[in-house]
Structures are given as C-alpha cells and as structure tokens.
Amino acid sequence: MKLKSILTIPIFSLALTSLSAQTELPSGKQLLRSPGLDAFSLQLMPSAFDSVSIDTVDTESDFGFDSAWRIETKGDTGPWYAVQLQSSSFTELKKGDTGIVRFFARTLESADESGLGQIGVGIRPAIGWGRGMVSETFNAPEEWGEFLVPFTADADYERFEAQVSFTLGYRAQTIEIGGLECLTFGDAVAFSDLPRTRFTYEGRETNSAWREAALERIEEIRKGDLSIRVVDAKGKPVRNAKLTLAQTESAFEWGTAIPFERLLVDTPDNLIFREKVLELFNAASPENDLKWGAWLGEFQGNFNREQALDGLKWLQEHDIPTRGHVLVWPGRGNLPDQVRELLGTPEQDQIQGIVLDHIREISAATKDYLYEWDVLNEPYTNHDLMDALGKEIMVEWFEVAREEMPDMMLYLNDFSNHDFTTDAEHVQHFEDTARYLVDNGAPLDALGLQAHIGGKPNAPENVLATLDRYWNAFNLPIRITEFDIRTTDEELQADYTRDFFTLAFSHPSIVGVQLWGFWENAHWIPTAAMYREDWSEKPSVDVYKSLLFDQWRTNLESKTDKEGTFATRAFFGDYTVTVQAGNKEIEYSFALPRGESKEVEIQLP
Incomplete structure (x- = not known):
C-alpha cells in the first residue's frame, strides 16, 4: 500500500490556550513545529476531493482548550487513508526515544452503525510507507474524550523525517479534534511509565457467543475419526496395549513471510531466525524476493534471482511448503523500470507481452519449489496496467500462469478485504474482481485476504460474516x-x-494463516512482531504456541479395548504412535488427511 498525496491544503489559524487536561503528562519537547493543530496540512486522494470540509470552530470543554477542528466527510470516502491530516516532526528523534500524542475528540454525526466517528493515528517515516511507530484506530465519543497514544522511536530521525498523521477516510461523519499535544521525552521517561488510551473490540470477552460457536465448528471441521487396531504376529487383537499418540504436524498451514537473506547469510540473529522458522511454522512465502523488481535486482537492498532461488531451495530442503508472491502487482510504483517507462507512451501496448514473458520466465524457474502463487496483488489500489490496457488483461495473466504451472493454486490477493463493516468499498471491489475473473474464464483457484489489523481490531463476528x-x-x-x-x-x-486465529481455524473456507513476519528486526511494522529486537517474547508468542502446539494438537495416552482397538477424534495432520504390549514395542507413523477418517492397523512383531 502506498499513499498518493494528491491534494495538500495547509491549515492555520488555530490558537490553543494552555491546557489543564485530565491526565498529567511529563515535561517534554514539542515534536512538531507548533503545539497545536495548525502544524498540520490536509491531504486528500481523488475520491475525497469534493467530500471533505474542515473548519476551525469555537468550543467549550472541561480540558482547557476553546478551539477545535471540525472535520466533515459527506460520504464514504474510503479507503481510510484517503483523508489525512499530516505534520512532519520538528525535533530530532533518537532510536529508543519515547513520546506521546495527546488529543481530544468528539463525534457530532456519524453514518456508522455505532453512531461514533472513527479516527486513525499514525507515527511513521515522512517518506515511504509501512514501517512505523504507531498505527491506532479508535472511535470518538459523543462528548469530549481524551486520547493518549505513547510511542517509542524505532530509528534515528532527523528533523522533518518523522510524521504524525490523523486518518479520517471512513464513513460519512462529522467530528471535532482539539487540545492536541505531541511531545518527545528523549530517554528520560520509560515507555511503560507513559499513560495510554487502551482499545478493545467487540467479542473480546471470554464468554462471547461467537467464540463458543467457533470452538464447536473447530471440533467438527478440523478433526476426523481415527481408529487404531493392534494385532499380534498371528493377526489376533491385542487387548490393553498401551498407545502413545503424538501429533507431529498440523494439516492446517501456519506460515510466515521470510526475507530470504535471513536464511542464507550467517549472523547470530539470522541463525536464531532460522531456528524460529523451523520451530513455529509449517508454511512460508518470500516477503519481497519474488516480486518482479526484486527478481530483476532493481529493488533497493540485496535482491536478485540467485538469492531468491537459493531461499526457495532452503525451504524445500527443510520440508516447508512455500507460496509465491507475487506475479503481477499492477501499480506503477511496483512495476520494473522497463514497464514504467512504457506506461502512458504510444508504445504501451508492448507492456502486456512483457508481463506475460515475465510470468512464463519466473514460473519456469520456480515452479518446482512452490505450490501456489499470488497471480494478481492489490488491484483495488494498484490498477495502472488495467487503466492503460483494459481489465481483460487480468484474465490472460491467470491463463498464462495456468499454462506454465498446471498444478499450481492461483490466487487473487488484496488488503483491507477482511471486514465489510470497516471497508465496504474494498470488499465489494475484491468480490467484483473475483467475479469478473471467474465469469471470464480465468482459472482462479483461491482468494487471499491480507488482514493487516490496526490498533482497534475488527470484531470477530464481522470477519466471520x-x-x-x-x-x-x-x-x-x-x-x-x-x-x-x-x-x-x-x-x-x-x-x-487468539481470537483471529480461532475465527480463521473455525471457518471452512480457510486453508491457512500466514504472518507477515514475526521478529521486530525483520518486520515492515516492528510493533506488530511477536518477538522483540532482542528475541524476547511478547505475550502473543505464548498464545501462538498454546493454540498451535497444545490446544489444536492431538497428543494422548490410552489403551486398546478387548477388540484391540482404540478410537478417537483427532486433528488432521501427521502422527507417530508408539505401541507397547508386554516386552514388545513398535513405533508407527501415519497421516490423518484433511477431511478424512483413518483406520490404522499395527502388527506387533
């Protein structure tokens, strides 16, 4: 995803009085060039040009400010980053410095079912997209409410290199924002000592109805009937034989995206990284190594096809099924130099041939290492090729991919398509694109949902719907x-x-969940990682291990009945069973395939 700043409107004239706010903050430096909202400018994407108005208004509050911004969006202006208030930092930040953004907000009107307006807060590099210190989303109450968003600098930033933004591209709403402060404390205040506004989501409660229903579905759709019969050398049943059943792998795919350099270059951190990959995951994809520019060596950093192929070989040698990402990412900024230079010229008709040649070339080089590909990535925001040549070219991408890789699963992949209540336009576009592909004969095998979750997570019931x-x-x-x-x-x-994995594992459509990284130093959003920079574990690691290796694995001890049989319901996957009877012992391995039942007969020597 990349924000295209189409229209920038400076905003001035908001004078703030000194605050006597509800929460006392430590003394710090101003992060922005001025303490209030007049440091910000309004940036709009084309979809929002005629749908947003912003005014400075007098207001009354109990928090010491008497002026505020009133921001009205007159229709659904999605995506969420179509409307942004942005301000670059005026104070340098050193990696590890702490700070806080404090503001007050209220909702006057909202088309959202909750009746509350939405506001997103981001702190990230002023240039580029992705890595950042904060990305939070929350609802503004009907009366003035205080919001506290602490942060830790994830790198060194010179003046103007960091950016604070408020994102407002949601449903029609009128909200007011006032009392803004953006402070940095250097290394004088620990992050843990800073106050914060905590967010939650509907359905987080342990006794939520959706959770009970999901756990029931898991028992039904992720398990099969397993029967183990033990016989002696003459084929007669062995009663009271001790069985130790151990599941060694899940049939469900729990994966991660991987920067291939981490697999191939020996450093202390990279060695730990590989250990975690082998410990935690049974599926993977490259993060960037198979993107077109990386394959050609045009990406900044260490990317080339030799590294890409060596990374695929490493994963194959370690029995980790790997998916390809991505054949065509059709936005100008994600295309190789040769294609960008042709776009918008009289020779742009040559582009489709170049794209098809790329599909054929990379398919031939990688198909022995992969089992599925994202053929088309993020068409909602990346559509320059379709704009130039017509949307029918998408069908041909899938057709050529199928010709080159007859047994490959072919995906349509996009972001912000996992919850129609928060991005209805994106979900509708994804569904319309899939329908167009299917109706026009494209061999579309599966759908990819990125599910990058913000600081105010989606209600599980909405994702399930x-x-x-x-x-x-x-x-x-x-x-x-x-x-x-x-x-x-x-x-x-x-x-x-816990809850997203539960809802995903409970839904019959889902074949796997892939993290987009797991370690802070190899993650596009460091705060989203499960492991900190020093490899210490966040609480999400315990959740991950508990679900995948305890709750959703079948490991047990039992004995055979008088017929020499033991029967149970077991999670789909790979197993080893150890059988002991008298002084005889045997170990036997088998698979319980997804969606099937299994009868195993084991003969003692």
Whole structure:
C-alpha cells in the first residue's frame, strides 16, 4: 500500500490556550513545529476531493482548550487513508526515544452503525510507507474524550523525517479534534511509565457467543475419526496395549513471510531466525524476493534471482511448503523500470507481452519449489496496467500462469478485504474482481485476504460474516496471507491473535494463516512482531504456541479395548504412535488427511 498525496491544503489559524487536561503528562519537547493543530496540512486522494470540509470552530470543554477542528466527510470516502491530516516532526528523534500524542475528540454525526466517528493515528517515516511507530484506530465519543497514544522511536530521525498523521477516510461523519499535544521525552521517561488510551473490540470477552460457536465448528471441521487396531504376529487383537499418540504436524498451514537473506547469510540473529522458522511454522512465502523488481535486482537492498532461488531451495530442503508472491502487482510504483517507462507512451501496448514473458520466465524457474502463487496483488489500489490496457488483461495473466504451472493454486490477493463493516468499498471491489475473473474464464483457484489489523481490531463476528460472504459467492479456498496486528498494546495484540486465529481455524473456507513476519528486526511494522529486537517474547508468542502446539494438537495416552482397538477424534495432520504390549514395542507413523477418517492397523512383531 502506498499513499498518493494528491491534494495538500495547509491549515492555520488555530490558537490553543494552555491546557489543564485530565491526565498529567511529563515535561517534554514539542515534536512538531507548533503545539497545536495548525502544524498540520490536509491531504486528500481523488475520491475525497469534493467530500471533505474542515473548519476551525469555537468550543467549550472541561480540558482547557476553546478551539477545535471540525472535520466533515459527506460520504464514504474510503479507503481510510484517503483523508489525512499530516505534520512532519520538528525535533530530532533518537532510536529508543519515547513520546506521546495527546488529543481530544468528539463525534457530532456519524453514518456508522455505532453512531461514533472513527479516527486513525499514525507515527511513521515522512517518506515511504509501512514501517512505523504507531498505527491506532479508535472511535470518538459523543462528548469530549481524551486520547493518549505513547510511542517509542524505532530509528534515528532527523528533523522533518518523522510524521504524525490523523486518518479520517471512513464513513460519512462529522467530528471535532482539539487540545492536541505531541511531545518527545528523549530517554528520560520509560515507555511503560507513559499513560495510554487502551482499545478493545467487540467479542473480546471470554464468554462471547461467537467464540463458543467457533470452538464447536473447530471440533467438527478440523478433526476426523481415527481408529487404531493392534494385532499380534498371528493377526489376533491385542487387548490393553498401551498407545502413545503424538501429533507431529498440523494439516492446517501456519506460515510466515521470510526475507530470504535471513536464511542464507550467517549472523547470530539470522541463525536464531532460522531456528524460529523451523520451530513455529509449517508454511512460508518470500516477503519481497519474488516480486518482479526484486527478481530483476532493481529493488533497493540485496535482491536478485540467485538469492531468491537459493531461499526457495532452503525451504524445500527443510520440508516447508512455500507460496509465491507475487506475479503481477499492477501499480506503477511496483512495476520494473522497463514497464514504467512504457506506461502512458504510444508504445504501451508492448507492456502486456512483457508481463506475460515475465510470468512464463519466473514460473519456469520456480515452479518446482512452490505450490501456489499470488497471480494478481492489490488491484483495488494498484490498477495502472488495467487503466492503460483494459481489465481483460487480468484474465490472460491467470491463463498464462495456468499454462506454465498446471498444478499450481492461483490466487487473487488484496488488503483491507477482511471486514465489510470497516471497508465496504474494498470488499465489494475484491468480490467484483473475483467475479469478473471467474465469469471470464480465468482459472482462479483461491482468494487471499491480507488482514493487516490496526490498533482497534475488527470484531470477530464481522470477519466471520465477510468470510461467509466470499464462501457463499465463490466456494473457493481462502488463505490469510499477510496477518499482523500493529499495536503497542501487547495484551491487546495477544488477545486478538487468539481470537483471529480461532475465527480463521473455525471457518471452512480457510486453508491457512500466514504472518507477515514475526521478529521486530525483520518486520515492515516492528510493533506488530511477536518477538522483540532482542528475541524476547511478547505475550502473543505464548498464545501462538498454546493454540498451535497444545490446544489444536492431538497428543494422548490410552489403551486398546478387548477388540484391540482404540478410537478417537483427532486433528488432521501427521502422527507417530508408539505401541507397547508386554516386552514388545513398535513405533508407527501415519497421516490423518484433511477431511478424512483413518483406520490404522499395527502388527506387533
């Protein structure tokens, strides 16, 4: 995702009085060039040009400010980053410095079902997109409410290199924001000592109805009937034989995106990284190594096809199934130099041939290492090729991919398509694109939902309803392809990891969940990682291990009955069973395939 700043409107004239706010803050430096909202400018994407108005208004509050911004969005201006208030930093930040953004907000009108307006807060590099210190989303109450968003600098930033932003591209709403302060404390105040506004989500409660229903579905759809019969050398049943059943792998795919350099260059951290990959995951994809520019060596950093192939070989040698990402990412900024130079010229008709040649070339080089590909990535915001050549070119991308890779699962992949209540336009576009591909004969095998979760996570019931919508419309497998939770609230991160994994594992359409990284130093949003920079574990690691290796694995001890049989319901996956009877012992391995039952007969020597 990349924000295109189409229209920038400076905003001045808001004078703030000294605050006597509800929460006392430590003394610090101003992060921005002025303490209030007049440091910000308004940036709009084309979809929001005629839909947003902003005024400075007099107001009354109990918090010491008497002026505020009134921001009205007159319709659904999604995506959320279509409307932003932005200000670059005026004070240098050193890595590890702490700070806080404090503001007050209220909702006057909102088209949202909750009746509350939405506001997103981000702190990130002023240039580029992705890595950042804060990305939080919350609702503004009807009466003035205080919001406190602490942060820790994730790198050194010179003046103007960091940016504070408020994102407002949501449903029609009128909100007011006042009493803004952005402070930095250097290394004088610990992050843990700073006050914060904590966020939650509907359905977080342990006794939520959705959770009980999900756990029932898990028992039904993720387990099969397993029967083990033990006989002696003459084929007669062995009664009271001791069985120790151990599940060694899940049939469900729990994966991660990987920077391939981490697999191939020996450093102390990279060695730990590889150990974690082998310990935690049974599926993977490259993070960037198979993107077109990286394959050609045009990406900044150490990227080339030799490294890409060596990384794929490493994963294959370690028996980790790997998906390809991505054949065509059709936005100008994600295309190689040769294609960008042709766009908008009389020779742009040559582009489709170049794209198809790339699909053929990279498919031939990688197909022995992969089992699925994202053929088309993020068409909602990346559509320059379709704008130039017509949307029918998408069908041909899938057709050529199928010709080159007859047995490969072929995906349509996009972001912000996991909850129709928070981004209805994006979900509708994703569904319309999938429908267009299917109706025009494209061999679309599966759907990819990125599920990058903000600081105010989506209600599980809403995500489940969106999955139902796709399942009912297409009956195609769905993979969560790029999951992360970008919040500094580690308890919230852990709880939502539990709940998102639970809802995904409970839905019949989902074949796997892939994290978009797991370690702070190899993650596009460091705060979203499960492991900190020093490899210490956040609470989400305990949740991850408990679900995947304890609650959703079948490990037990029992004995055979008088017929020499033991029967149970077991999670789909790979197993080893050890049988002991008298002084005889044997170990036997087998698989309980997804969606099947299994009868195993073991003969003692």
